[in-house]
Amino acid sequence: MIIAEWKPISEIVEKLKGHKKVLVAGCATCVAECAAGGEREVETLAPLLRMAMEKEGNSIEVVTATLERQCEPEFVEPLAAKLIGVDAVVSLACGIGIQCLAEIFEDTPVYPGVNTTSLAIREEPGVWGVRCEACGACVLGETFGLCPVARCAKSLMNGPCGGTRENGACEVNAEVPCIWLKIFERAQARGKVDELLRFQGTKNWSNSRHGGQKRVVREDLRT
Amino acid sequence: MNRKAGSRLEKVLASGRFAVTAEIGPPRGPNADVIVEKAKILKGVADAYNITDNQTAVVRMSSIAASRILLDQGLEPLMQMVCRDRNRIAMQSDLLGASALGLKNILCLSGDHQKASAGGKLKGHPGAKNVFDIDSIQLISVVRGMRDEAVQDSGDSIDAPTPFFIGAAWTPLAPPREFRVHRLAKKVAAGADFIQTQAIYDVAAFAEAMARAVDMGLTEKTAILGGIILPRSAGMLKYMNRSVPGVVVPDAMIQRMEKSKDPAKEGRQIFLELIEGVRAIPGIKGVHLQAIEAEHLLPDLIRDAGLLPRPAVD
Numbered sequence: 001m002i003i004a005e006w007k008p009i010s011e012i013v014e015k016l017k018g019h020k021k022v023l024v025a026g027c028a029t030c031v032a033e034c035a036a037g038g039e040r041e042v043e044t045l046a047p048l049l050r051m052a053m054e055k056e057g058n059s060i061e062v063v064t065a066t067l068e069r070q071c072e073p074e075f076v077e078p079l080a081a082k083l084i085g086v087d088a089v090v091s092l093a094c095g096i097g098i099q100c101l102a103e104i105f106e107d108t109p110v111y112p113g114v115n116t117t118s119l120a121i122r123e124e125p126g127v128w129g130v131r132c133e134a135c136g137a138c139v140l141g142e143t144f145g146l147c148p149v150a151r152c153a154k155s156l157m158n159g160p161c162g163g164t165r166e167n168g169a170c171e172v173n174a175e176v177p178c179i180w181l182k183i184f185e186r187a188q189a190r191g192k193v194d195e196l197l198r199f200q201g202t203k204n205w206s207n208s209r210h211g212g213q214k215r216v217v218r219e220d221l222r223t
Numbered sequence: 224m225n226r227k228a229g230s231r232l233e234k235v236l237a238s239g240r241f242a243v244t245a246e247i248g249p250p251r252g253p254n255a256d257v258i259v260e261k262a263k264i265l266k267g268v269a270d271a272y273n274i275t276d277n278q279t280a281v282v283r284m285s286s287i288a289a290s291r292i293l294l295d296q297g298l299e300p301l302m303q304m305v306c307r308d309r310n311r312i313a314m315q316s317d318l319l320g321a322s323a324l325g326l327k328n329i330l331c332l333s334g335d336h337q338k339a340s341a342g343g344k345l346k347g348h349p350g351a352k353n354v355f356d357i358d359s360i361q362l363i364s365v366v367r368g369m370r371d372e373a374v375q376d377s378g379d380s381i382d383a384p385t386p387f388f389i390g391a392a393w394t395p396l397a398p399p400r401e402f403r404v405h406r407l408a409k410k411v412a413a414g415a416d417f418i419q420t421q422a423i424y425d426v427a428a429f430a431e432a433m434a435r436a437v438d439m440g441l442t443e444k445t446a447i448l449g450g451i452i453l454p455r456s457a458g459m460l461k462y463m464n465r466s467v468p469g470v471v472v473p474d475a476m477i478q479r480m481e482k483s484k485d486p487a488k489e490g491r492q493i494f495l496e497l498i499e500g501v502r503a504i505p506g507i508k509g510v511h512l513q514a515i516e517a518e519h520l521l522p523d524l525i526r527d528a529g530l531l532p533r534p535a536v537d
Binding site for chain 1: 306307333336338356357358364376392394401402405408409469
């Protein structure tokens with residue numbers, strides 16, 4: 001899922017100065033799963049924002065809405081009714097949802113209430129860990145289902161750097177395993193260490209943001 | 224014999240003589256005199272001198288510029304190049320420039336991560352964007368392509384090859400230990416002419432790793448130089464054992480330093496013993512010696528190790 005994390009309230013308050021009526025918009029998918037922008041977080045943030053603005057001497061009315069999916073226009077358009085009189089939106093969706101709102105309601109400023117940080121999995125309750133960088137050239141078939149692009153701090157393609165700690169953790173983040181150690185262990189368990197000895201040449205990054213603004217066109221689906 | 228680069232380091236190794244490399248960290252400023260001063264102290268004690276590339280992700284004078292300053296002093300630089308800060312376009316461009324400036328040795332490294340490294344009084348740049356467009360093994364392969372085939376990574380030609388003697392690092396004792404020799408093999412297959420290892424304190428464990436490298440025929444294809452860092456205190460050894468991945472310091476060595484009334488002298492003695500121990504390991508072709516923030520101690524130590532004078536080469 002897409003992971004987002006709350007911005008400091010002070011940063012949002014700064015943006016809302018001068019506004020009178022604000023909609024806090026959540027999304028019931030990824031950001032709800034990672035407890036950053038679902039209905040619960042929207043209803044938690046709304047009164048906090050109201051109080052923080054009050055303290056700044058800038059009273060605002062705060063209304064709330066949590067869309068099933070903030071990244072799909074058909075789910076976003078019905079929000080129009082709720083936007084009457086609203087002069088700013090704080091979106092707790094991922095960067096995609098925030099921009100979807102901003103595109104559909106062009107005249108209303110939409111401010112991010114969260115920072116979108118990663119494509120991750122829930123590893124245990126309250127802990128999420130990155131799994132994908134959307135690099136556009138998936139190597140999971142060569143790396144036993146463990147992604148070195150996202151999970152190695154240096155995105156190494158040919159095995160671990162010298163920074164694997166004695167306990168198997170990465171030197172950059174002691175809380176995560178050296179993913180190349182895990183890849184090696186999985187290869188070993190399957191009797192396929194030989195496959196890791198093959199040289200992986202320079203990677204083609206052009207099917208990701210490095211190739212310019214990504215746009216996917218499927219002629220068979222166009223109308 | 225046909226030389227790949229014609230560097231002094233290459234010639235010493237090719238002649239079968241035991242090689243010595245040392246390290247010079249470029250200054251955190253634009254003052255060339257800092258390197259000139261270090262060059263005066265270290266001239267003649269090593270066959271080549273590693274010039275680090277923003278090690279620990281702290282901004283320092285560029286490794287290419289510092290290498291050229293060293294060359295002008297009559298010392299042979301070994302330019303380090305890390306994959307953290309430049310993409311393949313910048314790296315190949317810098318390789319052309321380095322070659323034009325007369326640099327002949329390169330050490331290809333992944334590089335310290337900008338978040339994990341800078342410590343102590345220095346902030347570093349933990350908020351920097353890293354690059355890691357290519358990894359160290361791919362870099363070896365790119366440099367070899369430029370040297371042997373006069374081509375860039377893309378296949379585009381360059382108008383003349385860049386004669387580099389290509390080096391890489393090896394951390395034999397980091398987990399997964401069984402895989403480390405295979406990673407070494409990948410580096411050798413990619414084109415590493417020589418290898419400098421992570422600091423060795425556990426000679427017996429290193430000898431085991433070397434035995435595997437010998438068995439796999441790697442020491443026939445590449446020249447392995449054992450890395451040795453001067454122990455300066457028990458605290459330093461404990462720190463390295465605990466915090467530097469791949470560095471294993473035997474308890475007995477730490478205790479020896481702790482008990483010593485003169486740890487500086489004890490450290491020098493251990494350093495000499497390490498050189499002797501590493502030198503005796505079958506397949507070892509030289510040593511890479513470092514005295515961190517105490518480079519001035521190296522000349523006497525290298526002399527005491529019986530490694531002076533350095534051989535003359537044609």
